[in-house]
Amino acid sequence: MQIEVIMKKVLxxxxxxxxxxxxxxxxxxxxxxxxxxxxxxxxxxxxxxxEFACCFDEDVQFDVLLLAExxxxxxxxxxxxxxxRVGPVMEALMSGKEVLYLSxxxxxxxxxxxxxxxLYRLYEDSVKKIASFGIRPAETRNPRRGETPPAGAAKxxxxxxxxxxxxxxxxxxxxxxxxxxxxxxxxxxxLMRNHxxxxxxxxxxx
Numbered sequence: 108m109q110i111e112v113i114m115k116k117v118l119x120x121x122x123x124x125x126x127x128x129x130x131x132x133x134x135x136x137x138x139x140x141x142x143x144x145x146x147x148x149x150x151x152x153x154x155x156x157x158e159f160a161c162c163f164d165e166d167v168q169f170d171v172l173l174l175a176e177x178x179x180x181x182x183x184x185x186x187x188x189x190x191x192r193v194g195p196v197m198e199a200l201m202s203g204k205e206v207l208y209l210s211x212x213x214x215x216x217x218x219x220x221x222x223x224x225x226l227y228r229l230y231e232d233s234v235k236k237i238a239s240f241g242i243r244p245a246e247t248r249n250p251r252r253g254e255t256p257p258a259g260a261a262k263x264x265x266x267x268x269x270x271x272x273x274x275x276x277x278x279x280x281x282x283x284x285x286x287x288x289x290x291x292x293x294x295x296x297x298l299m300r301n302h303x304x305x306x307x308x309x310x311x312x313x
């Protein structure tokens with residue numbers, strides 16, 4: 108009798124898990140995303156059914172599109188309202204699909220240290236343009252407001268300079284967590300302003 112009760116509970120849990128699996132939205136990740144796959148699975152596996160591909164497949168249905176890598180050419184095409192080589196991004200937008208991109212997958216940001224300033228500014232203008240179309244950074248979904256930032260995210264350094272901010276730009280971070288009141292160099296402040304990086308203080312833990 109006890110075994111039957113246990114089996115019944117196990118079957119109920121399996122049905123719940125299957126039901127939750129069916130209810131999950133599907134996220135299609137486009138691009139050479141192998142280097143981001145582990146992070147993306149950690150970030151989205153509980154909420155989405157993830158599928159990875161290098162380009163669109165007409166047979167694949169999805170609810171959310173995530174562009175894992177965006178080259179300057181792809182970025183410029185998107186900014187002009189044109190589809191890049193990966194496939195019909197604009198059609199996805201027009202049909203009401205949510206389209207996201209990874210900030211760390213923007214090639215020009217990876218090369219921020221060596222990219223000429225005017226060229227970098229041109230590409231950043233394109234990032235703003237695609238945002239106006241509704242193509243948003245995936246980071247706006249994680250972490251959500253009110254969530255505890257990742258362990259070790261707070262900067263304990265008393266001085267924050269250009270090198271640290273450029274590192275954040277390259278990794279796609281947009282919130283600089285600090286403990287106490289840091290000294291930020293003028294150049295670092297300019298970079299923070301240009302890239303939309305905000306400062307958020309956390310209470311010092313004893």
